[in-house]
Amino acid sequence: MFFDHLVLGAAGEFLNIGDILVTLVIFILLMVLLKKFAWGPLMGIMQQREDLIKSEIETAENSRLESHKLLEEQRSLLKDARTQAQEIVENAKKQGEVSREEIITTARAESGRMKESAVQEIANERDKAISAVREEVVALSLLAATKVLEKEISEEDNRQLINETIAKAGEVQ
Amino acid sequence: MEHGAPMLEVFGIWFNLSNVMMLLVAALIVFLIAFIATRNLQLKPTGMQNFMEWIMDFVKGIINSNMDWRDGGRFHVLGITLIMFIFVSNMLGLPFAVVVNGDLWWKSPTADPTVAMTLAAMVLILSHYYGIKLKGLKGYSAGYIKPMPFLFPLKVIEEFANTLTLGLRLYGNIYAGEILLTLLAGLASASIFGFAAGILPMMLWQGFSIFIGAIQAFIFVMLTMVYLSHKVADDH
Numbered sequence: 001m002f003f004d005h006l007v008l009g010a011a012g013e014f015l016n017i018g019d020i021l022v023t024l025v026i027f028i029l030l031m032v033l034l035k036k037f038a039w040g041p042l043m044g045i046m047q048q049r050e051d052l053i054k055s056e057i058e059t060a061e062n063s064r065l066e067s068h069k070l071l072e073e074q075r076s077l078l079k080d081a082r083t084q085a086q087e088i089v090e091n092a093k094k095q096g097e098v099s100r101e102e103i104i105t106t107a108r109a110e111s112g113r114m115k116e117s118a119v120q121e122i123a124n125e126r127d128k129a130i131s132a133v134r135e136e137v138v139a140l141s142l143l144a145a146t147k148v149l150e151k152e153i154s155e156e157d158n159r160q161l162i163n164e165t166i167a168k169a170g171e172v173q
Numbered sequence: 174m175e176h177g178a179p180m181l182e183v184f185g186i187w188f189n190l191s192n193v194m195m196l197l198v199a200a201l202i203v204f205l206i207a208f209i210a211t212r213n214l215q216l217k218p219t220g221m222q223n224f225m226e227w228i229m230d231f232v233k234g235i236i237n238s239n240m241d242w243r244d245g246g247r248f249h250v251l252g253i254t255l256i257m258f259i260f261v262s263n264m265l266g267l268p269f270a271v272v273v274n275g276d277l278w279w280k281s282p283t284a285d286p287t288v289a290m291t292l293a294a295m296v297l298i299l300s301h302y303y304g305i306k307l308k309g310l311k312g313y314s315a316g317y318i319k320p321m322p323f324l325f326p327l328k329v330i331e332e333f334a335n336t337l338t339l340g341l342r343l344y345g346n347i348y349a350g351e352i353l354l355t356l357l358a359g360l361a362s363a364s365i366f367g368f369a370a371g372i373l374p375m376m377l378w379q380g381f382s383i384f385i386g387a388i389q390a391f392i393f394v395m396l397t398m399v400y401l402s403h404k405v406a407d408d409h
Binding site for chain 1: 183186187188189192193196197200203204207208210211214215216222225226229249250251253254258282285287288291292295
């Protein structure tokens, strides 16, 4: 071969068909064996991993959507609950307002009534007291007048007279 | 400096036993690495499995940068095997060279032009095969008169040039690296002064050769996918 003299340790005028054959056979054999024992399984496992990752991504995507949906649901539920709670509070407040109003009105009415009756009673008592006093005064005056006049006028007339006097005095007062 | 090769003739076919041995060693190492790394495969990769998956993704990236995965997926196994085989082959010659009775036994198999050219020719023949298989004979032939019919001679030359450059680039880089390593090793083993003078460049050159070996493996696979995509892909 024309480049035989370039070979490390070339030895003459040979066409190394043997080397060519050996190179080809060894390389192709190596390739076949590696494909069977190394590359095949390795490619299989890489493919498997790729599939796994793909499915995992899909699952993750799905669960993300799911959780998003749940979140939305929870959020709306929470919102509902909040509105409801607000409503309840509002109602209670209104209710309270009404009761307060009612209680105040009742109390006011009650106190008015009590005051009135007290006034009435006071007036009654006063009248009673006045008449009692008046009577007492009449009796005293009568007693005094009797003592003073001694039988001049009948007791009946005197009483009349004194009563009148006292009534006048009351009016003047 | 000049070493012989352990040649053997079987049925009129000449074998370079050094090449045979080194190819077997490289194949064995690649197989063992891949085989051990892919035992106990797990969905959550650990250790060596990570490394192998990185290589697979790396080659996948190379293929994807050249053609659609629909077309290129079938070359994945070829690409991974090529890159690992060539890388390991490139590395084999770096630590030492073994000479027995004047015959060079231990070296990089890719430092032999026959081996490198065989791999390159295999790739180019594969590209023609898949070109015909996927696009039909008509589509394949039409590729030679695109974009202009008068470019036909250039296209034919290109096919041979591709084969030659693909193989010889790999061979040349590795061969040159080993030649220089041999020279430096000769210097380092000549005398105590030679050792002092040779040890540093030796280390530097070995480090650089590791880099070269990795780059060449990558370039070989990259160009393999480029040539395959030229024949296979529609978008050209």
